[in-house]
Amino acid sequence: MIKIEKNKFDEFLEILKKEYNVFAPKKEGAQTSFKEIKFAKDIEFNNINTKIPKEIFFPQAEELFMYKDSKIENIEKKKAIAVWGVRPCSAKSFILIDKIFGRAKQKPGDKNFEDPLWKTKYDDSLVFTIGCNTPASTCFCNWVDCGPFDSTGSDVMVYDDGNGFLLEGISKKGIKFLSDIKDFEESNDKDRQNIEVLKNIAETMLSKPIDKDLLKVKIDKSWNHSIWDEMSAKCINCGACTYNCPTCHCFDIQDEGKSNKGKRIRLWDSCMFPDFTNEASGHNPRDLSKDRFRQRFMHKFKYFPENNGDYLCTGCGKCIQVCPVNVDVRDVLNKIIEF
Amino acid sequence: MVKELQEKVKQLFKDKKVDMVIGWRKGSLPLSSSPLFINKIEDVDNLIFDETCQNNLAVYITKDKRRLVKDGKKIGVIVKGCDARSLVLYCVEKQIKRENLVIIGVPCKGVFDKRKVMEQVDNKEVLGFSVNGKEVTIKGQEFEKTLDKFEIASDSCQSCVYPDAPVFDEFITEPRKEKPDIDEFAKVDKFEELSLDDRWKKITDEYSKCVRCYACRNVCPSCYCNVCFVDQNDPQWIGKSPEITDTIIFHLIRNLHVAGRCVECGACARACPEGIDLLLLNKKITKEIKERFGYTAGINIDEKPAMQSYCENEKQDFIMG
Ligand code: SF4
Numbered sequence: 281m282i283k284i285e286k287n288k289f290d291e292f293l294e295i296l297k298k299e300y301n302v303f304a305p306k307k308e309g310a311q312t313s314f315k316e317i318k319f320a321k322d323i324e325f326n327n328i329n330t331k332i333p334k335e336i337f338f339p340q341a342e343e344l345f346m347y348k349d350s351k352i353e354n355i356e357k358k359k360a361i362a363v364w365g366v367r368p369c370s371a372k373s374f375i376l377i378d379k380i381f382g383r384a385k386q387k388p389g390d391k392n393f394e395d396p397l398w399k400t401k402y403d404d405s406l407v408f409t410i411g412c413n414t415p416a417s418t419c420f421c422n423w424v425d426c427g428p429f430d431s432t433g434s435d436v437m438v439y440d441d442g443n444g445f446l447l448e449g450i451s452k453k454g455i456k457f458l459s460d461i462k463d464f465e466e467s468n469d470k471d472r473q474n475i476e477v478l479k480n481i482a483e484t485m486l487s488k489p490i491d492k493d494l495l496k497v498k499i500d501k502s503w504n505h506s507i508w509d510e511m512s513a514k515c516i517n518c519g520a521c522t523y524n525c526p527t528c529h530c531f532d533i534q535d536e537g538k539s540n541k542g543k544r545i546r547l548w549d550s551c552m553f554p555d556f557t558n559e560a561s562g563h564n565p566r567d568l569s570k571d572r573f574r575q576r577f578m579h580k581f582k583y584f585p586e587n588n589g590d591y592l593c594t595g596c597g598k599c600i601q602v603c604p605v606n607v608d609v610r611d612v613l614n615k616i617i618e619f
Numbered sequence: 620m621v622k623e624l625q626e627k628v629k630q631l632f633k634d635k636k637v638d639m640v641i642g643w644r645k646g647s648l649p650l651s652s653s654p655l656f657i658n659k660i661e662d663v664d665n666l667i668f669d670e671t672c673q674n675n676l677a678v679y680i681t682k683d684k685r686r687l688v689k690d691g692k693k694i695g696v697i698v699k700g701c702d703a704r705s706l707v708l709y710c711v712e713k714q715i716k717r718e719n720l721v722i723i724g725v726p727c728k729g730v731f732d733k734r735k736v737m738e739q740v741d742n743k744e745v746l747g748f749s750v751n752g753k754e755v756t757i758k759g760q761e762f763e764k765t766l767d768k769f770e771i772a773s774d775s776c777q778s779c780v781y782p783d784a785p786v787f788d789e790f791i792t793e794p795r796k797e798k799p800d801i802d803e804f805a806k807v808d809k810f811e812e813l814s815l816d817d818r819w820k821k822i823t824d825e826y827s828k829c830v831r832c833y834a835c836r837n838v839c840p841s842c843y844c845n846v847c848f849v850d851q852n853d854p855q856w857i858g859k860s861p862e863i864t865d866t867i868i869f870h871l872i873r874n875l876h877v878a879g880r881c882v883e884c885g886a887c888a889r890a891c892p893e894g895i896d897l898l899l900l901n902k903k904i905t906k907e908i909k910e911r912f913g914y915t916a917g918i919n920i921d922e923k924p925a926m927q928s929y930c931e932n933e934k935q936d937f938i939m940g
């Protein structure tokens with residue numbers, strides 16, 4: 281584990297920038313979101329309520345290819361990406377999306393399907409995850425197999441002990457990167473103890489998790505239950521929750537072009553939108569708001585776990601913050617358990 | 620006031636004047652309330668009304684293919700001034716019969732814009748608030764900050780001249796006799812003073828942040844087309860990527876579709892996850908319509924809407940002039 285004093289962060293950034301395009305939280309107006317960073321002074325180090333970093337690897341609108349006359353031009357590859365300062369709930373979300381875009385299988389025994397646009401960006405990346413010393417009141421990562429210091433999906437874990445950052449290699453890539461950089465102090469026993477203290481404090485700030493076994497039993501029986509009518513009544517299907525969710529990954533494909541040239545792009549889509557499932561015949565299998573609302577939670581807490589072994593939710597609480605009508609995923613889970 | 624509201628709603632249920640009532644309950648976060656659908660009298664005790672009740676509840680009348688209206692229910696809606704204007708609009712536009720609506724006015728003193736509060740407290744965790752006249756004290760982990768209530772109010776409230784329902788069946792307490800002493804178009808006037816280039820810059824700066832999630836459209840009570848033009852794909856009217864030209868077209872067309880119909884509730888701006896100033900252009904059009912046609916949406920059920928009537932002496936020059 282190495283130690284970087286806060287006033288030496290510029291030096292560290294220079295090293296990182298040699299091999300990587302570096303993304304980190306940057307404040308612009310009232311929002312803090314992940315942007316390409318050139319100088320340490322542009323980084324917002326302390327805000328836990330940043331926008332999610334999903335766009336770095338899975339942009340909202342991404343060109344698949346361009347064409348001119350009858351020639352297809354592929355999009356060229358860029359320098360590898362390093363992301364500084366994602367939270368554990370985002371780092372884990374990369375792993376979850378990677379289960380779809382990185383190694384999805386139609387059925388057991390099939391060859392993996394690999395999405396080239398995701399793979400080229402994500403596979404070469406270096407993810408620096410910062411532990412959350414003070415979780416927000418909307419955080420419930422501990423309910424869904426994540427946590428304020430969970431290292432799933434991280435190459436390097438970063439601990440902020442007030443004076444500086446302690447960096448711990450997690451993945452092979454991360455360990456190698458740290459062993460290659462010199463000029464930084466090694467951490468000592470006291471630093472390690474400090475980290476344990478930080479972890480313990482953070483744990484106490486989180487709420488008591490739900491009973492996962494009970495959730496499984498109940499959600500399996502809930503399909504026709506009136507709780508879905510009750511809970512969905514206030515949802516206005518705006519889609520803000522899905523656009524701000526680190527794990528939502530549904531997309532639409534569009535062609536945009538004029539006569540002889542144009543491009544094919546993929547765009548974020550949302551299961552909350554009526555046209556998401558609208559069929560060419562005009563029939564819509566998820567016609568009502570309730571159908572779409574139920575789908576969102578069923579996908580996250582039933583189908584995805586059944587197919588991939590994990591909840592499609594990392595407990596980041598972003599959807600709770602952005603929902604204009606206060607749909608709170610924790611309330612939804614509690615209602616499912618209680619009916 | 621909340622007690623009176625609860626009593627009144629209970630009475631309406633007892634007298635069988637309503638089948639359901641839409642109001643607000645306490646939300647799961649300190650600065651949020653949650654829409655509440657009351658179908659039986661026991662649920663009335665959850666009703667609240669305070670500065671967190673920012674949703675325009677009228678939207679549920681048209682939402683989800685007018686499901687509630689089709690059930691033929693008699694629906695009570697608890698409304699601030701702007702929400703009441705949406706209900707009036709629905710009556711004018713024949714989305715619901717007046718006799719199926721029970722409009723319950725509450726005296727609105729402005730609602731919070733959560734984003735403004737969060738900015739004022741440097742995005743620190745908020746645990747609660749208390750209101751004391753014109754001041755609001757925000758309490759959080761290890762801090763307490765007193766803010767000017769007007770400063771953290773929604774943009775729509777800062778320019779609102781109809782805080783009380785202009786049309787109602789019941790009013791909790793008394794509607795105010797006098798309109799607030801506010802210059803409702805102050806921000807628009809400032810915008811108009813800018814040069815053409817600066818105005819365009821302001822518009823492109825704002826709308827370039829748009830991610831095309833359509834939260835603004837979906838919370839808007841005036842946006843209730845069966846199929847919105849942006850969702851249509853046969854023919855496709857507009858590109859779907861957040862490319863600035865298409866994005867601006869989306870917003871300008873939406874502005875024009877709600878021209879003379881926008882009730883300036885600001886729900887669009889508060890719902891926008893990108894914090895875009897969506898009210899400005901809607902207000903600009905509201906001002907044009909008021910000046911040119913003497914019409915304000917949602918005030919009078921019997922008045923013909925500006926866009927659906929014609930007088931020979933109307934100004935004929937281009938509306939955006
Ligand atoms: S943000 Fe809230 S209202 Fe919007 S679609 Fe999601 S749950 Fe529904």
Ligand code: SF4
Nearest residue numbers: 525593594596597599
């Ligand atoms: S569903 Fe909500 S809490 Fe879960 S990962 Fe998505 S945004 Fe975060």
Ligand code: SF4
Nearest residue numbers: 829830832833835891
């Ligand atoms: S809510 Fe905001 S980001 Fe979403 S479409 Fe409307 S303006 Fe764009």
Ligand code: SF4
Nearest residue numbers: 839881882884885887
């Ligand atoms: S456009 Fe915005 S301010 Fe106007 S009625 Fe719709 S949500 Fe309200």
